[in-house]
Structures are given as structure tokens and as C-alpha cells.
Amino acid sequence: MIAYLIRRLLYAVPILVGVNLLTFALFFVVNTPDDMARIQLGIKRVTPDAIHNWKVAHGYDKPLFYNPGESGAQFFTDTIFFEKSVPMFRFEFGRSDDGRDIAQEIESRAGPSLEIALPVFVIGMMANVSFALMMAFFRATLVDVWGVVLCVAAMSISSLFYIIGGQFLVAKLWHWVPISGFEAGTSSLKFVILPVVIGVASGLGSGARWYRTIFLEEVGKDYVRTAKAKGISEVRVFFHHVLRNGLIPILTGAVVIIPSLFMGSLIMESFFGIPGLGSYTLDAINSQDFAIVRSMVFIGSVLYIIGLMLTDISYTLADPRIRLQ
């Protein structure tokens, strides 16, 4: 398995270079360094001298991918692409175009994002599994039918509706929790309860419906019939056998998103005033802060690759028949 993982890590390098290349090309098709300078310097009274100074100070005064004025290695190395990309492979993200340290910014924002994303993931998973099990348990009854109807209805509603509706009912009308805001430490509880509940509720429809299908597939298998024939109670059959086997595809599907959890949720964090990473990339795109954009795309790619590797590993743990070679 170690050899397999090393091989996968080596494959990751060209993938990251490719992603980086694409990010540079796409970003600079839309924004020129002059545009970036103008945005950073403000709209009023921006002079050509100021633009030139900004580009020199931020290293955007060089060609993008190749430097016709240079020869040898410098043809490629004395470029924006090379100078901005290489440090990222050392996980040095430098400073954003408005002067903040990107690594520190990510560090300070990841915590609040995780405070929402992790409970939503864990509680959401438990709620989805429980609801799906209930529907499977009461299959072909009114509980199941209405459960599916509820799931379809729930997944048809926009997540924004859950947020605005939740804020309106719980925070505005009933005054149970603050509408928005955040505090570090244990004080954060009153701020994260509502977004977590909304996060779980908004994912319940699609999650439970999918898991119900998985459990129903398991229920129809021979080993379940055998267990029942042996006189094992239905509850025991469900929790000891159906749940355990049904969790294999669920877990492997969920593991891939675990590393990306800290990237946060854009809308949720925006509406609840959570100072997380959710809007970091989008804000950077709007302000044409390329240092942040390329760093976040790079980190996102790395996390996705890690997620896929973890999925592979989780297969081997969940199903002993699978070996990574």
C-alpha cells in the first residue's frame, strides 16, 4: 500500500502543476496586471506611475509564462508563473496583494469554518443515516411514503431558503439565538447552533433519500433473510447487519470530502457572519487578488487529491477484499 501511496503522491505533482498552469492562464485572460493594480490602488487618482510601482513591488512586471528577453533557464524562471508557483510547492503562500500573510489568514479562518462544517458533517451524517434507516425499517408503510415525500420536498428547496427562513423563525421571531455573529471558544456555541441545524436540515432530504436506497438494497439481500430466518429481531438485523454493510458505500463517499471541510461554506458563513474561509476565494476573485486565488486553488487541489487517497484507503479498511497495489 505504501508503494501505491507514493506513486499516487508522485502523480499529484503534474496534476498540481497543470491546475496551477490553468489557474494562471484563466486568471490573466480576464485580468491584466494593470487591472489588478488599479483595483488595489483604488478607483480615484490612479496614475501610470503608481500602477508601474505596484507591479514592480508585487512582481507582476514580468512576462507570464516565458521571458523572450532572457535565455537559458531564465527564459522560464524569470516569469510571473515560475516565481509565483514554486513557493507554493513549498507551501509558502506569501502575502496577499493587499499585504496580509495568506498562511496566517487561512489559519485564522479555518477554525470558524470547521466549527460549522464539522458538526454539520458529523451530525448530518448521523441524521441522514437515522432517517434513512427509519424509512427502510418502515418500508412500504405510510412512514416510508411520507418520509420520501418529505425528502423530495426538502431537497427541492434552495439552501438559501433554509437560511433565511431559519434566521427569521428561530432568531428573529423566537429570539432563541443571535441572528449572526461569532466568538471564539465556548462562546461560539450560541452562534453555531442555528447554522449547524440549518446545515443538517438542508442536507437531510438528499442524504437520507440516497442512504435509504442503499439500505433497501441491503435489506433485500440473502444474508438479511437468513438472519431473520434464524429468529434475530428486526432491530438487531438492521443495526448489526444492514447498517454495517450499508455504511461501506456511505463512508467511502463521505471520506473524500473530509479534507475539504475546512474550506467552509460561502452562503452559510456570509449570512451568519462566520469569519471562515467560505468567501475567502470569492472575495479574492472580486478584488482580483491573485495571490489568494492561486493559493486557495492550490490548496483546494491538494485537499482533493488527499481526499481521493483517503477514499482509496478507506475502501481497504471497510472491505477486506480490496488491496491497494
Place this chain on the structure above:
Amino acid sequence: MRIWLVIIPILCIAGCGSTWNDPYPASDRGKSILYLAFTERPRHLDPARSYSEDEASINAQIYEPPLQYHYLKRPYTLVPLTATAVPHPQYYDAQNRLLPQDADAKSIAYSLYEIRLKPGIYYQPHPAFARDENGRPLYQNLTRKELESIGDLADFRKTGTRELVASDYVYEIKRLADPRIQSPIAGLMNEYILGFRDFSKRLQKDPAADLSKCEMSGVEVRDRYIYTIKVRGKYPQFAYWLAMSFFAPVPPEVDHFYSQPGLAGKNLVLDWRPVGTGPYMLTENNPNSRMVLMRNPNFHSETYPSSGMPGDESVLKDAGKTLPFIDEVVFSREKESIPYWNKFLQGYYDVSGITSDNFDQAIMMSVQGEAQVSKDMAKQGVELKTSVAPSIRYMAFNMLDPVVGGYGRRARLLRQAISIALDFEENISIFANGRGIPAQGPLPPGIFGYHSGREGINPVVYDWADGEAKRKSIVAAKKLLADAGYPDGRDAATGKPLVLYLDSTGRGADDKTRFDWYRKEFARINIQLEVRATDYNRFQEKIRKGSAQIFTWGWNADYPDPENFLFLLYGPQGKVKYGGENSANYDNPEYDRLFEKMKNMENSSQRMAIIDRMVAILREDSPWMWGFHPKDYQLNHVWLSNLKPNQMARNNVKYLRIDAKLRDRMRREWNGPVLWPFAFGVLGIGLIVVPALKYYRRREEGRVK
């Protein structure tokens, strides 16, 4: 039974009269804290770089330039802040001979501003000023080991302070010229402050130079409390710049402190951690969540103004009292308007603006057509303050365009016809909820040169009838269009329909409605309008290259002087030719000549006459459809007093007063938890669980049939 273990504590807590939805710590209750919100995170807090309104709302409480605007007087009046008096320039010719005050502007080589500071003003406590027993700086040469234990400014055990001196102001002016700092006004100051350009070039060659040791010829420290600035020619508006944070003091040791290697990696930089002499100091800086200002314990003595304008009695109750009244200011980030608005209604923000979404809930119009708070709001004690912003939102014609541009009769009549057809009264009503006044020219109310009433109307677009300005009829617009050679919106020579192009950055749903309205308005005179929506960069590029035809634009005043508006149409400010702020590329020699004369004049009847002539030229040429001057609506709760909108000054927090006890009482009244949904929830769960359990038992106990 177990459920009561949950319900009883909930009822107990609710019965105690506490609020559950309070976003602030319980320890804050009863304290004199002002709660405000911000939408956009500030980018720069370095006084040399910061230029946006959001940043100014924080920086202006911390940094003190030598001058400020009188809080209550209108028109906006400069008064001393750290200076002993508003400096009056002395004029010199090229041979350094003193000239009389009424000397011809052409003979003036430079104006000398001598600024005298009040002694005894001290900086906020800061580690950059900390010294050991021997008077040596404690934290100016941090070692790597010391840096390891530092994550924030609070980790420095000692702080210090020192008196504000003239060289701190001079140091900041040198910073404005430093190419590394990239001050947005460096380009402008190049033109005015003597020696600024050379100083900048010198620093470009030697970026490591110590600013304190380099001399700028136009700026001089006379003694501990006096410094002088030499300004090229006559530029009376320079005094306004002295009221902006660009000219606030920066102590060299603070700059040096933040320049130490290792601190930038912890975001401990001057651009992020301001140090000033103002009434407040920034103690918490998380621009993603909240920024906190605390009262500066070293703040110098300043008192509330003792005079204002007629009708200011309600805001003069604290006249002569020592400032500031509020101990702490908490700015919380609210990206979305819904939570911001609802928290204001719950009493958790003391002040709020009004968006279009909540306008109808907040405002109703009186019989006289005046805006006032709705009945529900009034019942809550919410107050409304309105003021016209010293700004303008307009539609410009590109004067370089072959169809709408140029100075010939045909193009001028076409522009005039369009100016009449575009009903900005309706635009304000639909898209701004009536928050604006139609502009009659480039100058907003409150700026010297603005005329109200009949005297002030734009005769090209309006008639004076029944005591008010009435937009000319569409028939008049069509007649002008026909005179321009486009009868019924068709080119008389070719018979082709006239198609014009509006360039814009908007692509959202709201923009589409706006574009539809523009099309409708142009269609009233049978002109086809095509909207070319594009992204911001391409739009800017079109403006720079002069390839746009008609576009919307705006301007917020830097200072309350007509020069700051009229320069927007000054030829040498042309966007395409000179990269200036004249985006319409308007170029009228007579206007330019008058502008050059007017800009150096003190406010007087002669200056007024010149401005009148300039505005008349503009109205006739119509390079802009004058659009409107936005009106700001601000709501505040009854517990906040001394609030008077001041569109020029941003350092107004020190004048405000909070009745924290009243706020606490009203918050409790408004935010008691509603508990019946708990009971419904419990009942609902019971209704699901009990039948399910019964069904399960029945199924488990049933026999196979």
C-alpha cells in the same frame, strides 16, 4: 418526565428576563459601547494608503491630521484639531519674496503653510514607544527568540507613549512620496508639494533609505511643534487635504518597529495596526469578524462644540463637555443586509442604513412629501436623519465619440434632447426609493456655487413653473432631436434609425431592470439604446481608451470645494489624453480658462460669477446627463444622541453619546425568548415517535400469516 428536565431550566432562564439572542458578551451590558456594522473588510489602515469610506470610519477615530471639519456647522468649515489654528498660506514669488494676500495667482511661485501644533498631545500606548529604565527602546531590535513568543501586540508586556511633534507629520508626508507605500494621492501631491517628486525619485533609486534622514525640500520642521509645507503656486484647497488622514502623523519609531523582520508574517504591520493620537485605539483587529476601538487613555483634551446651526439645540446639550463620551466601539462584519437589518431592529446595532428591501418597512412619506420613519419604527423610538451627500451620480457622453461627442450643434442638440428625455426624477423614485435630488449641474447642495430654487435650475432641461423645477416635455426633446438632424429618431441624411450604446458593468437582475428603464426612456424620443454590459476591467479599459459612448459614473467629494467637482470636466484631466478624472473627455477652452482662474480663488462673489458661467457652459454643452445627488438616510435608536450627519468628517464617534441603561432595558423588552414553539416541537416529536413505537411493537409481536 425526562422532558421536564429540559423544559424547566429553559423556563427558568426565560423567566430571569435574560435574552438568548444577544450576540455580545454578558459582560458588555450596561457599558458605554457603540455597536456598528461594516460590510466590506478594510484593505488599508495605513493613513498614507487608506482612501475608502469604510477604512475612514475606523482610521478617522485613531489618526489626527492637523485640521478637522466642524461637527455641526454648515457649510462644512475647517477647524483646528491638533493644530492651534487653521493655517493661512503666505505667498512667495520665484525669488522667495513675500507677496501680499491678494497677489495675482500667476505671480505666486509657492504658498507656504505653517502649521503650529498644540503641545501636550500624546500617542496611544504602544510597544513601539516602550523604553527600559535607561530610556532605551525595548522592542526596536527584536530577536528571533523574542519574536517566537509574539503573536499579537498584546504579547508585548510593556507599552509606552510620547508627545506628538511636528516631525511626525513631516515623516508622514515623506511616506506619501515613498514608492513602496503606493499612496493613492502621491500622483496629485507630486504636482503640488515642492520637492515631492524629487524625493520620490530618490527613494526609487534607494529604497532602503531612512525617511527621517532624507530631506524633502518643500517640507520643513521649524521646531518641536511647528512645520511648514511649500505648495506649488496657489492652491487654497490644500487646507482640506490637511483634514484627511493622509496628513496624519506617523512616528518614525512606529514605522521602524513594524518594519522589523518577522512581524509582517504575523500581520503586525502599520497597514493593519494603526497608531495615533485620536480618541480611540484599535485593540481588536479581525476584519473578517469584528474590529474594536477602545478609548485612548492618553487622548488630549477636546470639548464638544459649543455652537452649531439653527435647529441644532438637540445636539448641543453636551456643549463644552470633554470628549469622547463612548468608551468602546465594536464594528461587526455583516456581509448580508438581512441579518444586519434584523439585528438593528432587535437593538443590537445602534445605527443602520436602509436598503431597498427594507425601505417600505422603515420609511413612510408625510403629506408634505417628507420622509419619516414608519409608525412601527417610531414606536420603537427609531429616528431618521437625512442628508444630501456631496456626490453626484451621472450619465456621461464620451465627447470623443463621433455620434454623441464633439462640440458641433448637431451633437450638442442630440445630447440636450437625451438629457431631457431621461427622467431622473422617475429614476430616483424607482431605483433609489426617492433618496436623491435631481442634479441641475455638477455641484451638489452645500458646495459653494450651488444655487437652489429658480436661480439654480438647468434651463436646458427644466422650466420653472408653479414654484418648482419642471422637466421639459418630451415634445421639446423631440424637437431638439429633429433640429439635430434625427427627426423621429432617424438620421435625416440616411434614414437609418439612431442607435446609441450604453456601456455598463452591471449584469445582475437589478441591472437588467435598470437597463430596461434606460431603453424605455431613450425610446420615448425614438432612439434605440443598446446596452453593452461587460466586466469591470473591460469597462475601465473602454473608458481609458475612449471607446465607450454613454456610460454611468459617479464622484464623491474629497473636500467641499467646487474645484473638486468642476475639475471632473477640465480638459487637462481628460481620461484618454492624460489619464485624468475627466472620463467624458470634455474639452472646452473657455471652460478650462475659467477653471484655471476659479480654482485658485477664495470664495467670493467673483468666484461665484465664474462658477456660474462655467456651469452655464456645461449645461449648454451637456457632456453629462446630470443625474442626481444621492440622499443618505440613516436610522438610529433613541438611546444614541448627538448624531448629526456630517458628510465630510468621519471622526464623529467622539461626539456621540449612548444611554446604555435605556438600551439594555429596551433590548430585554424586545428580545424575550418565545417558548411556545418548544412545546409544539415536543408534541410533534411525540406524535411521530409514539405511533411508530406502537407500530413497531405490533409488528414484532405479530404472527406470520
